[in-house]
Amino acid sequence: MKVLILKPRLDLPFKKFAAALSDTNLPEIRTYWEKFVDTLAQSHRNKNDDVVVVEAPRWQFTNDVVKQYNADRVYVPHTEEDRFKGGETCMYYMQSVFPELFTIDSQGWGGGATFADIKHDTGLDGKDTQPNLIDNTIYDEYKKRIENNQSKFAQPDNGKDFVLDEEFIFVPLQLPHDETIKYHSDVDVPNLVASLCHWSSVSKVPVIFKGHPINRESMEPLKEIIKQYSIDSPIGYVDDIAIHKMLDASAAVYVINSGVGMEAMLHNKPIVSFGRSEYQKFVIPGDICDLDSAWNEAQQSLSYIREYDYKMFFDWYVNKIAYNCNKLDDFS
Secondary structure (H helix, E strand, O other): EEEEEEEEEEOOOOOOOOOOOOOOOOOHHEEEEEEHHHHHHHHOOOOOOOOOOEEEOOOOOHHHHHHHOOEEEEEEEEEOHHOOOOOOOEOOOOOOOOOOEEEEEOOOOOOHHHHOOOHHHOOOOOOOOOOHHHOHHHHHHHHHHHHOOOOOOOOOOOHHHOOOOOOOEEEEEOOOOHHHHHHOOOOOOOOOOOOHHHHHHHHOOOEEEOOOOOOHHHHHHHHHHHHHHOOOEEEEEOOOOOOOHHHHOOEEEEEOOOHHHHHHOOOOOOOEEEEOOOOOOHHHOOOOOOOOOOOOHHHHHHHHHHHHHHHHHHHHHHHHHEEOOOOOOHHH
């Protein structure tokens, strides 16, 4: 089989007009892309496939490249079939919130992937799943990230805790311009922030937002929305406390479709999601027009049932869906 792997230049941003990166000091998160491509290529070479790796800026990859190489299988990074239109030979790969894990899918990634619609109550393969068939060790292994303050992006290591006398909802903010918002959600970030602030002002349930760690400038308009409500509402904004500290202290976690939703599972928190994601079938679906119902459902959520669902998700996602770039066997 002839295999074409499109590899994005890692010393350049994935978006065309973003600032260039240093080619001598790549962020650690980028190194996993290199490892993924190497492992994927090796897995095919082990099957005696003819493998070609083409490296270029991500935005230069178009379906014309697919036509040019006429390969039997093409791996395309960081996009989806709806936009790339590569056809049935194309598979789309993307990094997850756990940097060593990638997904490969015929349609896309996250909420745009075929596996996003799998219902957990029917089991992994359309059959009933019994508790003793779940690999609990996966969930337990990933929980160690909490102790080590590990997250996809570097977190503050200042020892600060977040303490509030009342139960609060934690909202880790996403980048408003991110593709997962643009393509996998009908709710945008400013609308979610404004809706939650207004609801908090009426319900008096505290809502604490955390800025995204990699683009502080894009948080400024969101901070302005929060500031407008902060006088009369029990809302707040932090950016100097580690994500796991905030998750641990919260009563519930609200996201659109952030990867932090998966991290919140490791804390066994009720999760309300307002967008489409790979974990959407394992959490509470949210409606910004009915935030009372979301909060009521989060409060009524039972810890032992959540933990079972979350363990099921990690077993399914890590063992059945994701590819660990450090494990060649995952690609066989």
